[in-house]
Amino acid sequence: xxxxxxxxxxxxxxxxxxxxxxxxxxxxxxxxxxxxxxxxxxxxxxxxxxxxxxxxxxxxxxxxxxxxxxxxxxxxxxxxxxxxxxxxxxxxxxxxxxxxxxxxxxxxxxxxxxxxxxxxxxxxxxxxxxxxxxxxxxxxxxxxxxxxxxxxxxxxxxxxxxxxxxxxxxxxxxxxxxxxxxxxxx
Amino acid sequence: xxxxxxxxxxxxxxxxxxxxxxxxxxxxxxxxxxxxxxxxxxxxxxxxxxxxxxxxxxxxxxxxxxxxxxxxxxxxxxxxxxxxxxxxxxxxxxxxxxxxxxxxxxxxxxxxxxxxxxxxxxxxxxxxxxxxxxxxxxxxxxxxxxxxxxxxxxxxxxxxxxxxxxxxxxxxxxxxxxxx
Numbered sequence: 281x282x283x284x285x286x287x288x289x290x291x292x293x294x295x296x297x298x299x300x301x302x303x304x305x306x307x308x309x310x311x312x313x314x315x316x317x318x319x320x321x322x323x324x325x326x327x328x329x330x331x332x333x334x335x336x337x338x339x340x341x342x343x344x345x346x347x348x349x350x351x352x353x354x355x356x357x358x359x360x361x362x363x364x365x366x367x368x369x370x371x372x373x374x375x376x377x378x379x380x381x382x383x384x385x386x387x388x389x390x391x392x393x394x395x396x397x398x399x400x401x402x403x404x405x406x407x408x409x410x411x412x413x414x415x416x417x418x419x420x421x422x423x424x425x426x427x428x429x430x431x432x433x434x435x436x437x438x439x440x441x442x443x444x445x446x447x448x449x450x451x452x453x454x455x456x457x458x459x460x461x462x463x464x465x466x
Numbered sequence: 467x468x469x470x471x472x473x474x475x476x477x478x479x480x481x482x483x484x485x486x487x488x489x490x491x492x493x494x495x496x497x498x499x500x501x502x503x504x505x506x507x508x509x510x511x512x513x514x515x516x517x518x519x520x521x522x523x524x525x526x527x528x529x530x531x532x533x534x535x536x537x538x539x540x541x542x543x544x545x546x547x548x549x550x551x552x553x554x555x556x557x558x559x560x561x562x563x564x565x566x567x568x569x570x571x572x573x574x575x576x577x578x579x580x581x582x583x584x585x586x587x588x589x590x591x592x593x594x595x596x597x598x599x600x601x602x603x604x605x606x607x608x609x610x611x612x613x614x615x616x617x618x619x620x621x622x623x624x625x626x627x628x629x630x631x632x633x634x635x636x637x638x639x640x641x642x643x644x645x646x
Contacts, residue, residue: 287636290589290643292608294589303492303493304515304516306492307490307491308489311485311489314520450520
């Protein structure tokens, strides 16, 4: 049956007559962005994810969850806190709770926080965004408001990784990294 | 006597160090990828498009020549859009819960709907009433000419699921267009 029905014809005409899209950038500019050179790490930076804000309970699940697993030249430390009463339960996070992050750096740079579930998704900054920090403490924030994170990948143990790049927002040349694990429970 | 290089040849040239080959691939497929992403993430398509090409860069050595280069790009773009939506949804949900109530969307306004139909055309308007996934399937079928099996690979669905969803989307489109 080779006859084209009216709806198929309408749709093919619709897409065929659409005005051509203007590309956001060229292949050359994509390559330029991807080839940012890696600068030598000048000094150590400190990353710390820690408790913030009123009404938050500091989570103390023990050294196993808080043990820094940073690699490379830069001293990295990673901590986190959870809303609610996670402290009493020994560190698990309920799916209706949320995690707050704070990052403290000894140097300015760019941070990228990732939840290593499935093939890994960016937690912060959102796609297309940048998380530029000055030396000292900073928080994931949107429109000037501090944000908390809640997984929607269901229960289970997830690894969170933060990268510090001293120059570039995509964190492809990290000067240091740290990981921490959270267990999400019903 | 020779036409433009095929996608697999361009990709191989790119891997061999020919940057112009990558530029040609972006020029050749970039608009289709952007249009596809527009059905999935709307106004965020440009941002996700850029991120998608960076992922293509990272995954370039894993591509296996198959003659379905655009489908491979669409698959990467779809995953990128999915990550984008998951991330945005989680942050938004928390922000809404913590700080303000999000008002429900206003009910459909028939007069406004009619104006939009007149301005944008019946087909555009009917397509806009479909879900993002339905729009993607319709677009990949009629704009890209891809088979249901290939679309299934791109969207993470079975061949049969794509066929069923396309049938349902077409039925909805017919109904919407007949309502006009």
